[in-house]
Amino acid sequence: MSAVMIARKVRKWEKLPGKNSFCCDGRVMMARQKGVFYLTVFLIVGTCSLFFAFECPYLATHLSPAIPVFAIVLFLFVMAMLLRTSFSDPGVLPRALPEEATFIEMEIEAANGNVPAGQRPPPRIRNVQINGQIVKLKYCHTCKIFRPPRASHCSICDNCVDRFDHHCPWVGNCVGKRNYRYFYLFTLSLSLLTIYIFTFAIVHVVMRSVDSGFVKTLQETPGTVLEVLVCFFTLWSVVGLTGFHSYLISLNQTTNEDIKGSWSGKNRLQNPYSHKNIVKNCCEVLCGPAYPSVLDRRGLTQDDLPVPASTAAQSNPVPQTTKTTAPLIPNEHTPDDAKSSIADSAISHAEKGSPSPKKEKPPTPAKVPPLASPETDVEASIIIAKEKAL
């Protein structure tokens, strides 16, 4: 009988499959390639700094102090939306645990029947009816699940994302169900900020040129040239993007569906998710409930649940009858090996491990019947831990 001691806390994010990178102990979740994101931050912060340094003093005194104040508020909102989009979980669907994956495989095999050797099995598709329309759900070979409607697998992050829109390198993350509204508000507020800075930079140059002359103005405030250039090029892309997403929102479509032409109208396929009302669609996308993350990033993995083998034996005598959680507590007379096998399999099980075969140590005496399967010990160990706590 071995007492089990875990020294370091292992949180679930450390064991998550997929190509995400995590910061702040699992609070921040991004894609691996963050270079373009840093560029975005640099451009926004840099351009705004130039604006505050060169334009604002003049405009505050000659026009109104509200101008820089509004610029600051807008800048802070843009940064908040950008960071919210970049750092949050876009709606990643966790991969199927081995038992669920096996169950789905069995269902598929039952549905396909016997495939003669040499022939390719039919593609794994499940048809569901949504609002009277047949939608095909595809099977994801990486995540071992049938993707829910509107979910798609991002190859960059190697995750299935719910209501997948696109992977945006500028924010360094996927855009999906959970962060789409922040992404939209980011592009919208950035458009406003760009237009604002562009306008007031021009106004400033015009006003100052009237006093001092054009060339002298440019010499006094060299930053203005840079700002105008950045804003000019940003305007076209960001304002265009905002317009495009406004169009998508009014139709309740994702970029992914738009690119694939899922609801383009051919084959009489119409968007079953649209409420056929622009206001309702906008409200659903922008003012809908804030969906929680189903990835428990900061939870502790099973390896860390304190289930020392010795105390499991010394717990109360097994109430086998009326107590509701009774069946899972081993009888105190069970041999040591049964207890150590419970502890071993509870500890060696990782909640969200990749579907690689787990080699569990089988209990040694043949008489002791093995526990059902490694995966069921998750619940077993949770109940044991709860029972001990009572």
Place this chain on the structure above:
Amino acid sequence: EISAPWTFHNLQELRHSASLANKVFLQRDYSDGTTCRFQTKFPSELESRIERPLFEDTVKRLNIYYAEAEKMGGQSYLEGCLACATAYLIFLCMETRYEKVLKKIGRYIQEQNEKIYAPRGLLITDPIERGMRVVSLQLLLLLCVCVCERETDKEKHKDR
């Protein structure tokens, strides 16, 4: 003397069936769109274990809770607009309505497990732990069968 609330006929047969299918998965019901709903179809594996109305009641109750969490109405719009006005910083200190309902669901599932499902040798897993894709029901048979078997073995040994 062991008095279990369930009866089992042939130990070998039960162990065999439990090892093959000791988990039942209730899939999502997408007929209404992408809102969270689970199918209320009664799985055949549970026929011998739990009464259909009890099971359907549980799933229907869960569906009601999820519908409440995802309801698009005055309260959710207000929450959304207020959060937007504060650049969503308010979510750092306030719990969203969805999170509150999820806690309620967690308590409900625990209560159902304690009162109804565990005495029948079943265990419901909160769907949030499976990415809201499935409600998994675990058939707890093997371990208690083993425990009871151990007891009978011990008694046999004592008698000798």
